[in-house]
Amino acid sequence: xxxxxxxxxxxxxxxxxxxxxxxxxxxxxxxxxxxxxxxxxxxxxxxxxxxxxxxxxxxxxxxxxxxxxxxxxxxxxxxxxxxxxxxxxxxxxxxxxxxxxxxxxxxxxxxxxxxxxxxxxxxxxxxxxxxxxxxxxxxxxxxxxxxxxxxxxxxxxxxxxxxxxxxxxxxxxxxxxxxxxxxxxxxxxxxxxxxxxxxxxxxxxxxxxxxxxxxxxxxxxxxxxxxxxxxxxxxxxxxxxxxxxxxxxxxxxxxxxxxxxxxxxxxxxxxxxxxxxxxxxxxxxxxxxxxxxxxxxxxxxxxxxxxxxxxxxxxxxxxxxxxxxxxxxxxxxxxxxxxxxxxxxxxxxxxxxxxxxxxxxxxxxxxxxxxxxxxxxxxxxxxxxxxxxxxxxxxxxxxxxxxxxxxxxxxxxxxxxxxxxxxxxxxxxxxxxxxxxxxxxxxxxxxxxxxxxxxxxxxxxxxxxxxxxxxxxxxxxxxxxxxxxxxx
Amino acid sequence: xxxxxxxxxxxxxxxxxxxxxxxxxxxxxxxxxxxxxxxxxxxxxxxxxxxxxxxxxxxxxxxxxxxxxxxxxxxxxxxxxxxxxxxxxxxxxxxxxxxxxxxxxxxxxxxxxxxxxxxxxxxxxxxxxxxxxxxxxxxxxxxxxxxxxxxxxxxxxxxxxxxxxxxxxxxxxxxxxxxxxxxxxxxxxxxxxxxxxxxxxxxxxxxxxxxxxxxxxxxxxxxxxxxxxxxxxxxxxxxxxxxxxxxxxxxxxxxxxxxxxxxxxxxxxxxxxxxxxxxxxxxxxxxxxxxxxxxxxxxxxxxxxxxxxxxxxxxxxxxxxxxxxxxxxxxxxxxxxxxxxxxxxxxxxxxxxxxxxxxxxxxxxxxxxxxxxxxxxxxxxxxxxxxxxxxxxxxxxxxxxxxxxxxxxxxxxxxxxxxxxxxxxxxxxxxxxxxxxxxx
Ligand SMILES: Cc1ncc(COP(=O)(O)O)c(C=O)c1O
Numbered sequence: 001x002x003x004x005x006x007x008x009x010x011x012x013x014x015x016x017x018x019x020x021x022x023x024x025x026x027x028x029x030x031x032x033x034x035x036x037x038x039x040x041x042x043x044x045x046x047x048x049x050x051x052x053x054x055x056x057x058x059x060x061x062x063x064x065x066x067x068x069x070x071x072x073x074x075x076x077x078x079x080x081x082x083x084x085x086x087x088x089x090x091x092x093x094x095x096x097x098x099x100x101x102x103x104x105x106x107x108x109x110x111x112x113x114x115x116x117x118x119x120x121x122x123x124x125x126x127x128x129x130x131x132x133x134x135x136x137x138x139x140x141x142x143x144x145x146x147x148x149x150x151x152x153x154x155x156x157x158x159x160x161x162x163x164x165x166x167x168x169x170x171x172x173x174x175x176x177x178x179x180x181x182x183x184x185x186x187x188x189x190x191x192x193x194x195x196x197x198x199x200x201x202x203x204x205x206x207x208x209x210x211x212x213x214x215x216x217x218x219x220x221x222x223x224x225x226x227x228x229x230x231x232x233x234x235x236x237x238x239x240x241x242x243x244x245x246x247x248x249x250x251x252x253x254x255x256x257x258x259x260x261x262x263x264x265x266x267x268x269x270x271x272x273x274x275x276x277x278x279x280x281x282x283x284x285x286x287x288x289x290x291x292x293x294x295x296x297x298x299x300x301x302x303x304x305x306x307x308x309x310x311x312x313x314x315x316x317x318x319x320x321x322x323x324x325x326x327x328x329x330x331x332x333x334x335x336x337x338x339x340x341x342x343x344x345x346x347x348x349x350x351x352x353x354x355x356x357x358x359x360x361x362x363x364x365x366x367x368x369x370x371x372x373x374x375x376x377x378x379x380x381x382x383x384x385x386x387x388x389x390x391x392x393x394x395x396x397x398x399x400x401x402x403x404x405x406x407x408x409x410x411x412x413x414x415x416x417x418x419x420x421x422x423x424x425x426x427x428x429x430x431x432x433x434x435x436x437x438x439x440x441x442x443x444x445x446x447x448x449x450x451x452x453x454x455x456x457x458x459x460x461x462x463x464x465x466x467x468x469x470x471x472x473x474x475x476x477x478x479x480x481x482x483x484x485x486x487x488x
Numbered sequence: 489x490x491x492x493x494x495x496x497x498x499x500x501x502x503x504x505x506x507x508x509x510x511x512x513x514x515x516x517x518x519x520x521x522x523x524x525x526x527x528x529x530x531x532x533x534x535x536x537x538x539x540x541x542x543x544x545x546x547x548x549x550x551x552x553x554x555x556x557x558x559x560x561x562x563x564x565x566x567x568x569x570x571x572x573x574x575x576x577x578x579x580x581x582x583x584x585x586x587x588x589x590x591x592x593x594x595x596x597x598x599x600x601x602x603x604x605x606x607x608x609x610x611x612x613x614x615x616x617x618x619x620x621x622x623x624x625x626x627x628x629x630x631x632x633x634x635x636x637x638x639x640x641x642x643x644x645x646x647x648x649x650x651x652x653x654x655x656x657x658x659x660x661x662x663x664x665x666x667x668x669x670x671x672x673x674x675x676x677x678x679x680x681x682x683x684x685x686x687x688x689x690x691x692x693x694x695x696x697x698x699x700x701x702x703x704x705x706x707x708x709x710x711x712x713x714x715x716x717x718x719x720x721x722x723x724x725x726x727x728x729x730x731x732x733x734x735x736x737x738x739x740x741x742x743x744x745x746x747x748x749x750x751x752x753x754x755x756x757x758x759x760x761x762x763x764x765x766x767x768x769x770x771x772x773x774x775x776x777x778x779x780x781x782x783x784x785x786x787x788x789x790x791x792x793x794x795x796x797x798x799x800x801x802x803x804x805x806x807x808x809x810x811x812x813x814x815x816x817x818x819x820x821x822x823x824x825x826x827x828x829x830x831x832x833x834x835x836x837x838x839x840x841x842x843x844x845x846x847x848x849x850x851x852x853x854x855x856x857x858x859x860x861x862x863x864x865x866x867x868x869x870x871x872x873x874x875x876x877x878x879x880x881x882x883x884x885x886x887x888x889x890x891x892x893x894x895x896x897x898x899x900x901x902x903x904x905x906x907x908x909x910x911x912x913x914x915x916x917x918x919x920x921x922x923x924x925x926x927x928x
Contacts, residue, residue, distance in 0.1 A: 004785040005594060009602050009823050020569060020829035022836065026915040030842035032835075033861050036699055036728045043726065044609030045827040053571055053823045060599055061580035065592035068579035077585050081491050085535050087577070094546030097553045100563050100753030101892055103884060109548030110752045123528055135621035135754070136809040138796070142660075149663060175796035175806035181663035184801040222517040251527075253515050258522045269809065273491075277813025278596035279586040279618065279773065281755030297659075322659030326562060326624040326652035326742070327753030339542060345532030348490045350524070354511045355492050355499075361514060362502045378514055406592050411585075417797070434493035435502060466591035468786040476778035476790045480767060482615050483605040 005467050006059045010484050013046035019053050044486030063467045065411045071437050075382045075414035075426025076218060078248050078270030086273065086336040095335050100327040104313050110331065111312035115301040117338045121266055122287045124349065126255025129293035131300060132285045133329040137245055140265025140284030141176040143297055146321040147263055147288060148210045148239045149180055150295040160209035166195050168219055168418040173212045173243060182209060189420060193221040193375035195229055208238035216246045216380035218418040220360060230260025247271040249357055249381035252350030263288035272337035283333035294319035355431035356381040359438060363427055366442045370449045374421040382428035384421055391423050396452035396459045398423040403470065404462035408444045489534055552750065556917035557889040560865050560908025562650050563753065564745040566723060566833060567911055569824045572747050576817045590788045596812065597787035600775040603819040610725045611739040612732025613761035618773040619815040620758025620807065623742025624653040627689060627719050628660035629771045629805055630738045634687035634715040635666055636769050642667045642685050646677040648694035651897045653719060674700060678708045687715040692731060693724060696906065697865030698858055702734040710735065722746050722759065724863045726834030738762045747821025748814050757814035768794060771805030836911035837864035840918065844909050847922045854925060857904055865908045873902040878928045886924045
């Protein structure tokens with residue numbers, strides 16, 4: 001076995017090394033009851049110097065691809081540039097060093113940010129109310145579906161035990177509906193990538209609590225029958241949940257609240273540029289129409305004007321579905337998103353979506369003769385190709401194409417999702433990439449297609465230049481080794 | 489201002505290659521009457537203007553760096569070493585996504601593997617996942633996991649579990665028809681354990697600061713073959729015995745005290761650990777070791793068939809994005825503080841809280857509400873609910889962020905305040921607090 005790229009911090013550890021300094025204790029020592037005291041020798045943490053720590057994590061960081069390093073066209077994830085300004089603002093001491101339970105009059109600036117962000121998000125998406133509490137998109141889905149459930153229950157409408165979910169939906173949608181106690185009914189897509197209206201009509205009924213719809217959907221397509229879908233669902237007494245993961249396509253283009261959605265989540269870590277941090281934190285605010293507002297997680301932030309002075313405070317909601325997160329949500333992400341909206345204004349937000357959609361169509365158009373496109377029509381912020389031709393003709397799978405892209409310094413697109421597209425390659429360039437980057441990426445995709453034809457093994461064995469090569473994931477899952485053991 | 493890279497000329501070229509006159513044509517699929525709505529937003533600002541605005545808003549918040557703070561109650565002001573901001577702030581960590589392509593994500597993956605190791609060590613548990621949203625949702629997911637493991641549908645917990653953790657647990661479990669029974673005290677909770685109980689959930693130290701006899705609780709839960717689930721303050725593990733020593737089945741926690749700034753409540757990070765036998769029921773992401781095709785050691789997301797993207801409505805949880813960066817912060821923190829540093833932080837927090845408690849207890853009109861052992865939080869009973877308000881007001885006037893008024897959560901504790909000390913509180917700060925209380 002070869003040496004690891006970087007040893008574990010535990011392997012670097014040497015007894016007696018330290019990387020911290022604390023003031024001397026300035027109060028008398030109190031006795032520690034023996035039955036509670038831990039043997040300090042049994043605390044399995046490393047012992048390293050400050051330079052050890054710095055080198056170790058710097059080395060690790062250099063093994064990552066990241067937006068600041070290169071193009072990251074990971075579909076559905078909106079890997080746009082994360083402005084440095086947002087980071088500077090989020091690190092201001094009045095935002096970082098504030099305790100969530102401080103008296104309201106000592107946190108008026110923080111509450112104002114939350115209050116205004118609630119309003120901005122509701123305005124941009126066309127809704128009446130908002131909560132910032134959910135920690136990510138999936139938790140926003142949980143909140144949204146719970147408000148739908150609470151709405152039906154409040155009306156004594158208790159037989160609605162099904163949530164309809166299109167087959168193109170992200171896995172969090174059915175998982176969320178199940179967590180909320182609903183039976184999931186899958187609705188198939190039609191030949192143009194829309195929700196199949198006949199299938200919808202067949203499944204909708206008095207037991208329908210709602211439909212979870214992503215629009216634009218995960219095929220990167222704007223549903224051509226949106227109004228009809230909402231009508232069908234509403235007529236049956238169901239509500240429309242919007243998965244707003246793809247909101248980046250439609251800022252200032254259309255307000256989901258004006259085309260039939262009752263409630264929707266927004267991923268601040270996608271559309272509103274908060275950094276993904278290698279898997280989070282995110283933030284998944286939920287916006288809704290007034291008929292669902294009483295059920296939002298508690299509390300929400302309100303403004304009162306007294307003697308010409310604005311005063312912000314938390315208001316508890318008596319009809320709430322409850323809390324989904326401690327305190328008030330991922331405030332640090334709220335600050336970043338707020339800053340981002342203030343920088344852009346209305347026109348700037350529309351520019352984002354226009355450029356995101358232009359970039360995706362530009363890529364699709366240049367690649368559609370070489371790769372199959374899943375649905376040949378104007379796409380929104382992402383395009384879904386298929387590697388089925390390459391697979392059939394040359395035995396080169398989408399996975400191989402994705403891995404080969406890594407050799408050229410790109411992160412791969414999202415692959416094998418949505419599930420309904422064979423050998424799916426889902427490319428989301430975002431608005432922040434330059435034409436130069438797009439052109440180079442297109443050239444690389446064309447080159448890989450040529451390689452697939454001429455030297456298929458070259459693609460099948462990729463990557464070659466990455467810190468590690470393809471991993472044996474099957475063995476890893478069969479014999480899971482999930483940690484180092486300090487004490488054997 | 490915006491962050492778009494094209495020049496107008498380049499945009500024109502791109503439109504031309506698509507055979508379009510204007511970018512608006514890309515949106516013809518949107519019904520005309522709702523296309524291009526007006527957004528009522530304040531006008532766009534330059535970087536300079538936004539910085540001014542945000543400096544002003546930040547300045548309207550009293551920060552706990554320049555003010556003494558005795559608030560805890562689930563979020564803790566601990567020292568954050570300088571290395572953390574510099575290392576966790578590296579864009580290679582910061583601007584990466586979930587490590588789906590392991591060949592170009594080894595940095596994130598190895599850091600998570602180290603995180604999982606440290607969480608296991610901290611709580612003396614066998615395995616950990618890659619993080620949950622926060623301590624509260626981690627406890628809620630633990631309740632659901634206990635139901636799935638045992639096939640039983642009742643959860644018992646005392647009200648001395650953090651109120652937000654209880655609230656979130658109720659929200660997550662109620663729609664699934666899981667019964668949550670909450671009792672005033674741990675003793676009362678124990679009386680209601682039976683063979684239909686999936687799990688006993690407790691918090692160590694509890695919400696009121698008290699240290700619990702975990703062995704007794706563990707034995708009581710296991711006598712009914714219920715799981716024993718503990719939510720534990722991770723910093724305290726530097727000094728007190730971890731739940732794993734007493735046979736806990738699932739241990740969760742709020743990771744914020746380990747290097748993450750208070751940030752008005754988030755982002756924080758949920759810690760989730762359990763016994764090895766339950767790994768296939770764990771919620772969330774897990775990193776494992778793997779070999780590449782040349783035999784080089786590496787790390788990869790593993791046991792993925794539990795997750796929503798594969799299992800969909802049958803997944804163990806709907807969680808997707810987690811708190812990766814905060815888990816990294818925790819990992820760097822525990823590397824920097826190390827075995828000795830975490831012990832010292834815990835000891836200092838303990839001693840300072842005991843000093844403060846002893847000094848306050850000497851004052852007429854104040855007494856400690858409990859006489860059991862505590863870590864770094866304690867409840868002070870004042871003469872009346874009015875006295876609590878007077879104390880809070882006096883603290884504010886003295887520029888001190890005082891304790892937490894328990895009237896917020898317990899009707900029968902309206903005359904009580906919950907105080908917290910950490911290594912950040914100097915003796916001089918504590919003496920000032922005591923003087924303020926004395927003067928009320
Ligand atoms: C379409 C879609 N829905 C929902 C989610 C879940 O969002 P999050 O990861 O923020 O929980 C994602 C993100 O991956 C997504 O792409």
